[in-house]
Amino acid sequence: MSDGYVWFEGIPFPSMGYKPEVLREARESFALKDEDVLILTYPKSGTNWLIEIVCLVYSKGDPKWIQSVPIWDRSPWVEAEYGYNSLKDKEGPRLITSHLPIQLIPKSLFNSKAKVIYLIRNPRDVLMSGYFFFGMYPCFHQVCKYPLFLPPQYAVPYGSWFDHTHGWMSMRGKENFLILSYEELKRDTRSILEMISQFLGKKLEPEELNSILKNSSFHVMKENNMSNFSLLCGQFLDEKNGILLRKGITGDWKNHFTVAQAEAFDRIFQEKMADLPRELFPWE
Template identity: 60%
Template sequence: MLEFSQHQERVFFGMSAYFCFEGIPFHAIVHKREIIEESRDKFVIRDEDTVILSYPKSGTNWLIETVCLIQTKGNPKWIQSVPVWQRSPWIETKKGFPILINKEGPRLMSSHLPFHLFPKSFFRSKAKVIYIIRNPRDVLVSAYFFRHKINLIDNPESLGTYFELFLKGNVTYGSWFEHTRNWLSMRENDNFLLLSYEDMKKNTRGTIEKICDFLGKKLEADELDLVLKYSSFQAMKENKMSNFSLVPEHMVTNGLVLLRKGTTGDWKNHFTVAQAEAFDKVFQEKMAGFPPGLFPWKYP
């Protein structure tokens, strides 16, 4: 269970912007306590479903775009006509949950839920999960800048403030370290595919082929080329169904930029030497026991 200081409670719970469910903070704007509880205890994930799972700001929407294009063999009509949050609804959100419970046939869905809050039915199913991880230093920086584009939540006044909250797990969806540790316990399961943002950047085509194999999808070379083309950073940035430009203006500041840079290692431009050292120390403590080769970024 997370413990919050009075200052952190103001950051989280000021103006009822957040609520805490079993130790995990959630946005009251997009989440509801009853939905999270119902999705965990009663929502049925079917054998034919596919779930895209991640900690926030790990490349989730890029992965969704890629999987959607794999399903259409590179045809961009679907991704250019239906918003990303409708193509792969979020299990735990007010808008996503009703769509999923009423949808028939194989479903594509997304989630940031930690292991202990994920639908229990998944663990008795053959449904496939694709879990994407990203260097948590880049996750932290990306999340900080993203938050400052949203008007409906309390934003930390500095990167330094957010840095401390992140290391303690006092951020939306809780600790990156706990989220990742727990989900990585599934990595040897046949219905669990582990990907990394860094590998997707380094070898995008190879990653797409790996996803195709996992999902049992056979794409020809020209179809793979189309998936690459329409899931590129520039293509997604220009696609209003994928770049979140459809979000109402009153909710954002100077336009919501979902795709800010699309790079790796940006944390080096923002961390101080002391912050980098502090982060490495926490990483070593929290992620002890995992082989260094499991993470595609530099291991402390």
């Protein structure tokens, strides 16, 4: 595609690894099972951190799995061609990842008891994380200018954060739907981890919890070649590194936004999210 995207139903996807026919089949035919776990995020919200945590909850803190299998094979992206093909005939309970907006998710989700964890992050930090990450992603070079995140253009991968968040927030309150934020996960990792393991029905001993905390920490993950995307360098990502684990902090946007940009963003946020309770968004 000339703009560096594959478009499907008005949503832009990366041109490498995504096909309209796979996106269509995933939505229409992919069968979610009650025992599946779906990790759901808008890109750059801490997806891979949550995958690492969920994998470690399943292995009860044993790091062997996360150290030997690439993160995209442990919890494949259902909308990507590679992920879809590896998931569709997989037996047993599956960990599944998705950045899809609600209207494109496999329809079977709405008739299943699959557990869903939706992780949100301050869109200002999402914006900065995406700006640096997609800027390194060769096919995004022309399109990755960060004002694009703001209206009227939404030509960022997976479309508008505001629409994505609105769509998925409509599921809040459902028994099988847990909403978390990157900010709370940073602030009180242990408590959120306990919440996750409880939601997944996994009881953890204190030493298992300690191991999960250690092995999913920013610094340990950054060194784990199975989780830090270094295996993709030279393929999908720049030779330099395509840094997934860049800073791993909250509020980095303050180092980058001008006062005018911050004010403009506040105005847009208030306008777009006015109908949702402010407590859903636990950041400054």
